[in-house]
Amino acid sequence: MNASELRDKTPDQLREQLADLKKEQFNLRFQAATGQLENPARMKLARRNAARVLTILNEKAAPAADAE
Numbered sequence: 001m002n003a004s005e006l007r008d009k010t011p012d013q014l015r016e017q018l019a020d021l022k023k024e025q026f027n028l029r030f031q032a033a034t035g036q037l038e039n040p041a042r043m044k045l046a047r048r049n050a051a052r053v054l055t056i057l058n059e060k061a062a063p064a065a066d067a068e
Helices: 003-007 011-034 041-067
Strands: none
Touching: 003 041, 011 041
């Protein structure tokens, strides 16, 4: 997932993807706590992807806030 792909999505699609990423983070933390996590790098990737989605959402919200 890269930022250019995310910029093409609507804010609703981005919020849905963010919810999915948060669920994935939760599941990965649960796996890490129980010792079942096979790839610890996925935790970092999920966290960065969630931050990337939030950044794009904030970029899309900024022009709307300036118009008011």
